[in-house]
Amino acid sequence: MGKLYYHTSTLEAIARKVLTQYDPQYMNRPPQAVPIEKIIERIYRLDIDVVRLTMNGDELGRMIYDNGYTIRFNAEKDDYELMRVTVGKMLIEALLANDETQYGRYRFTLAHELAHWILHKSLYIGTNMAAATFLTDRQYDVAEEWQANYLGKAILMPVGQVKRGFYQLRSERGTDKERIKGLAGIFEVSQEAMGYRLSELGLV
Numbered sequence: 001m002g003k004l005y006y007h008t009s010t011l012e013a014i015a016r017k018v019l020t021q022y023d024p025q026y027m028n029r030p031p032q033a034v035p036i037e038k039i040i041e042r043i044y045r046l047d048i049d050v051v052r053l054t055m056n057g058d059e060l061g062r063m064i065y066d067n068g069y070t071i072r073f074n075a076e077k078d079d080y081e082l083m084r085v086t087v088g089k090m091l092i093e094a095l096l097a098n099d100e101t102q103y104g105r106y107r108f109t110l111a112h113e114l115a116h117w118i119l120h121k122s123l124y125i126g127t128n129m130a131a132a133t134f135l136t137d138r139q140y141d142v143a144e145e146w147q148a149n150y151l152g153k154a155i156l157m158p159v160g161q162v163k164r165g166f167y168q169l170r171s172e173r174g175t176d177k178e179r180i181k182g183l184a185g186i187f188e189v190s191q192e193a194m195g196y197r198l199s200e201l202g203l204v
Helices: 008-022 036-043 099-122 143-156 159-170 176-187 193-202
Strands: 047-051 061-063 067-075 079-085 089-092
Touching: 008 036, 008 099, 008 143, 008 193, 036 047, 036 099, 036 143, 067 159, 099 143, 099 159, 099 193, 143 193, 159 176, 159 193
Parallel strands: 047 089
Antiparallel strands: 061 089, 067 079
């Protein structure tokens, strides 16, 4: 199975394309939260399904590339079982989706799984592999996970809108920490994710 390599500039360009497919004028609009669920369902025609993936919730999302079966955790039986799935199904961990304090992480997981679909479906469709990876949060060192992470944050935190929002907030009094918090609220992402994004853009 071949590997795909993407430069960060390419991933940024893909993110812009995703957003302009949803709304041609999106990048010119005021800073705002990206409607990631609408993009997933309306533009890419993917089906989001909230289920228990693991006992401890250590796998947050799984993208399905073929019809067949995958494994899920049945809390009532306290055991794992097979679940029938179809191509284009996006499985999101219920422990994450149902936790309001983790809303930013939930949105990032949606964007991350969409990024897998955009970048990696050509590697997996037709291979009878139900999911691209079965990785936990501690295993982001592989290339595909890094790519999905980068494209996910580029979609949720578009360069132009983030910079526009940052300079607007910078004109007001406040610290970098306060600006990070303010932008995280605008884009509905975690403060940690926004801090990383601003750092890589050279803004903090």
